[in-house]
Amino acid sequence: MEILKTESLVKNFGGLRAIDQVDFRLEEGQLHSIIGPNGAGKSTFFKLICGELHPDSGGIRFRGEDITALPQYAISHRGMSVAYQLTNIFPRLTTLENIRVAMQSRKTTYNFWSRKEALRDLREKSASILETVELGSKKDELACNLSHGEQRHLELGIALATEPALLLLDEPTAGMSPEDTERTIQLIRQIARGRTIILVEHKMKVVMKISDKITVLHYGAIIAEGKPEEIQANERVQEVYLKGR
Amino acid sequence: MSFLSTRSYLGLILVIAVLPFILPYEAIATQILIFGLFAMGYNILLGYTGLLSFGHAAFFGLGTYGAGLSLVYLKVGLFTGLLIGVTAAVLGAMAVGFLCLKRKGIYFAMLTLAFGQLFYFLALVVFDNYTGGDNGLRGVPVPPISVGGLEFSIIKSPLSFYYFAFIFCALSILIMNRILHSPFGAVLQSIRENEKRSQSCGYNTNRVKWVAFLFSAFFSGLAGSLHAVYYQLAALNTLYWTNSGTAVMMTILGGMGTFIGPFVGAGVFLLIEDVISVYTVSWQLFVGAIFMLFVLFFPLGIWGTLQEKFRLWRLRG
Numbered sequence: 001m002e003i004l005k006t007e008s009l010v011k012n013f014g015g016l017r018a019i020d021q022v023d024f025r026l027e028e029g030q031l032h033s034i035i036g037p038n039g040a041g042k043s044t045f046f047k048l049i050c051g052e053l054h055p056d057s058g059g060i061r062f063r064g065e066d067i068t069a070l071p072q073y074a075i076s077h078r079g080m081s082v083a084y085q086l087t088n089i090f091p092r093l094t095t096l097e098n099i100r101v102a103m104q105s106r107k108t109t110y111n112f113w114s115r116k117e118a119l120r121d122l123r124e125k126s127a128s129i130l131e132t133v134e135l136g137s138k139k140d141e142l143a144c145n146l147s148h149g150e151q152r153h154l155e156l157g158i159a160l161a162t163e164p165a166l167l168l169l170d171e172p173t174a175g176m177s178p179e180d181t182e183r184t185i186q187l188i189r190q191i192a193r194g195r196t197i198i199l200v201e202h203k204m205k206v207v208m209k210i211s212d213k214i215t216v217l218h219y220g221a222i223i224a225e226g227k228p229e230e231i232q233a234n235e236r237v238q239e240v241y242l243k244g245r
Numbered sequence: 246m247s248f249l250s251t252r253s254y255l256g257l258i259l260v261i262a263v264l265p266f267i268l269p270y271e272a273i274a275t276q277i278l279i280f281g282l283f284a285m286g287y288n289i290l291l292g293y294t295g296l297l298s299f300g301h302a303a304f305f306g307l308g309t310y311g312a313g314l315s316l317v318y319l320k321v322g323l324f325t326g327l328l329i330g331v332t333a334a335v336l337g338a339m340a341v342g343f344l345c346l347k348r349k350g351i352y353f354a355m356l357t358l359a360f361g362q363l364f365y366f367l368a369l370v371v372f373d374n375y376t377g378g379d380n381g382l383r384g385v386p387v388p389p390i391s392v393g394g395l396e397f398s399i400i401k402s403p404l405s406f407y408y409f410a411f412i413f414c415a416l417s418i419l420i421m422n423r424i425l426h427s428p429f430g431a432v433l434q435s436i437r438e439n440e441k442r443s444q445s446c447g448y449n450t451n452r453v454k455w456v457a458f459l460f461s462a463f464f465s466g467l468a469g470s471l472h473a474v475y476y477q478l479a480a481l482n483t484l485y486w487t488n489s490g491t492a493v494m495m496t497i498l499g500g501m502g503t504f505i506g507p508f509v510g511a512g513v514f515l516l517i518e519d520v521i522s523v524y525t526v527s528w529q530l531f532v533g534a535i536f537m538l539f540v541l542f543f544p545l546g547i548w549g550t551l552q553e554k555f556r557l558w559r560l561r562g
Contacts, residue, residue, distance in 0.1 A: 076447035
């Protein structure tokens, strides 16, 4: 089943065409990676899908609905969530509260009167997400006091908190040591079970290990698409990656 | 930490219940009550939502003039006068908030400042036939209130006004405590910490900030309304931008983002003013210097620093 589809997506920045007529299809339940050299338009594509940017032309359909013009918070409520490349957490809230407040968005915004602790199920579910991202022992710690690797995991936790149908991960292993990268790959594998994920990544090793399907972007256009071994064997991709053309 | 942060509002209500007997005279206690309420209302925006408004004099002043004008010209009862004051502040905030929140950071701050001054000049020049212009609106009547069939005047003695205002203030503290510790309060703090992330979690942050703006104006307007009744005057300087500055200074001095810090800040600010102004007319110089010392060396403010010290002390066991 198709969960996300873009049709001739175009985005310009001044005179630069960052995304050029991209037709992209995503099957439900897959871990689909988007790769490409620096400046290929990966991040722009990512921001277009989640609604942080809006395309100049073309359309985006998510679960059968046109989401092209929706603001980001509305897209979030339709079942998409994001883990950013630059850690994007709530620094002076506790680790647990980071997850809890993200999860609360599914339930209530303008409840002025109850105590937030009264929403017991949110607390319990948040605690179990903290366990999933291996931060169970740090629940009362302020997020700003976590290590870089832990903050990356918290970032993932916030993205999971809204129970998304589609999870967008922007370079989840950016700036990590090889050991932390390995741990995070394991974690993503675990999260990917039963979920649909778009992974934007720079490290080829990571992508080849965990993807079901890979799309290669170059100068804002798709130049190849297929299973990891097909992409590895693709001459055009090798050219772009090795020679930078 | 537990008592200091979760039950602090009860402690605060107890302290202000006996404030006129602790301080040398009642007038200063009444001022602290009114400006403490103003600063706490302001803190909903600055301390909890992370929005720096430089125009809160507008909402305090709309409360003052709303109550003052309706008591003078419409001859309404006292409670109706206060209600009109608060309503004026909230209606003003609906428009001002909607427009100012279209911009962020320094542009937001400048817009609020400009709107604040707009109301000042409306009262000074445009509607001076009604507002008394530079002199303010003098002779605001304070109709007696009836409780259980008994009529009595709340301005008979300074203490009777104090406890009249105390009831409003204590109720406001209870309500603010509920709001700020509610799920909505949690969303406000998420916006303060990281608005972009809050948005991507699915919150319509612009609308949430607007609602926070209205709450903030509600309590600022209530403080302003009480101010008009207490002085029997709608004073022009309640609308002046320095009154916005006062709210900012009191909040930061006491500890923004802590629940009772702004009230503590208002108390310390007004007491310093009271003591120093006996010796010199340039008391503002000293208040300014103390404010600067706090920002430089105790950026968490008085209450914020105490809370932090207490937390560290508990951690050490």
